[in-house]
Amino acid sequence: MSSSQLQHLSICTFLLPLLLFSETVSAALPIVPINGTCHDTCGSIPVKFPFGTGFGCGHPDFSRHVRCSSSSSPSSGTLQFSTGTGIYDISSIDYSAGTLILADPLMSTCSSMQNSGSFSLDRASPFTLTDDNIFVLLGCSRTSPVFDPDENLCDTGSVTRVCKGLYSCKAVTDIGLQQNGPTSTCCVYESPTRFSSGGYSLDVPKLQCSSYSAVYGFGDDRGNPMKWKFGISLKYNNSSYTDSCEDCESTGGFCGFSGLGESFACICRNGVNSTNNCYGRGYAWSGAPGHKIQTVISAAGFLLWGIMLLI
Numbered sequence: 001m002s003s004s005q006l007q008h009l010s011i012c013t014f015l016l017p018l019l020l021f022s023e024t025v026s027a028a029l030p031i032v033p034i035n036g037t038c039h040d041t042c043g044s045i046p047v048k049f050p051f052g053t054g055f056g057c058g059h060p061d062f063s064r065h066v067r068c069s070s071s072s073s074p075s076s077g078t079l080q081f082s083t084g085t086g087i088y089d090i091s092s093i094d095y096s097a098g099t100l101i102l103a104d105p106l107m108s109t110c111s112s113m114q115n116s117g118s119f120s121l122d123r124a125s126p127f128t129l130t131d132d133n134i135f136v137l138l139g140c141s142r143t144s145p146v147f148d149p150d151e152n153l154c155d156t157g158s159v160t161r162v163c164k165g166l167y168s169c170k171a172v173t174d175i176g177l178q179q180n181g182p183t184s185t186c187c188v189y190e191s192p193t194r195f196s197s198g199g200y201s202l203d204v205p206k207l208q209c210s211s212y213s214a215v216y217g218f219g220d221d222r223g224n225p226m227k228w229k230f231g232i233s234l235k236y237n238n239s240s241y242t243d244s245c246e247d248c249e250s251t252g253g254f255c256g257f258s259g260l261g262e263s264f265a266c267i268c269r270n271g272v273n274s275t276n277n278c279y280g281r282g283y284a285w286s287g288a289p290g291h292k293i294q295t296v297i298s299a300a301g302f303l304l305w306g307i308m309l310l311i
Contacts, residue, residue, distance in 0.1 A: 104214070135189045
């Protein structure tokens with residue numbers, strides 16, 4: 001064997017373990033793609049942590065309740081909130097105040113009234129009602145449990161102003177009531193579950209009422225219900241925002257989660273998830289030492305292949 005062949009053989013002997021090691025590194029450091037990716041808007045609403053537009057986006061505790069109706073085309077989607085009683089559109093989010101507003105399509109307002117179903121908020125939910133909410137039951141029967149004097153379910157101090165305002169609306173005739181009629185069938189409802197369990201329950205049929213309305217503000221004219229703010233105001237706690245999430249967002253990623261353990265993941269804009277950040281490429285190992293080692297070793301493998309061809 002010539003000296004040249006011996007030299008080639010020595011190089012191959014040195015590089016062969018590196019080639020094998022590169023396969024080990026590749027297996028140990030997988031880049032796991034996810035279906036689709038996360039987005040920073042849904043319809044006209046900006047979406048920020050702890051919320052997300054689809055599964056795997058945002059914090060897992062919030063992802064169960066909030067998601068975009070069209071994760072593949074968020075610009076045409078609607079941000080929605082899910083509870084045990086249905087799915088409700090989110091009309092706005094105030095991230096600085098930590099609040100959001102829900103719109104129930106079956107809820108009565110001054111411009112539109114119809115028979116309503118129910119609304120509930122799970123006790124284990126990371127959301128709670130704000131103190132701004134005023135729930136009003138309309139068209140209740142005389143035998144309704146809300147009028148039981150021993151239960152004290154109606155706020156009698158607010159009934160005159162709020163009930164009179166709603167009963168002055170023309171749309172009240174749509175639920176079989178007389179405009180400007182007596183307010184004896186109206187109740188500003190104080191749910192017992194709101195304070196005892198942390199959740200909320202409003203079962204309109206069980207309470208023998210026709211409909212419900214929710215007011216979270218009176219605008220600039222308390223005497224004009226057409227200017228009142230109708231909807232359900234919820235608050236949430238964003239204490240789950242961590243340094244890892246901040247690092248992820250600073251590299252253009254979205255904070256999310258992956259795996260059965262719902263561990264933190266940085267979702268990059270190309271749909272790949274990382275354990276730390278995107279580093280401008282969208283790969284878990286971009287700019288990290290492990291990625292550089294893998295790149296060098298892979299190059300060594302190609303070099304070995306070329307040398308073997310020359311032997």
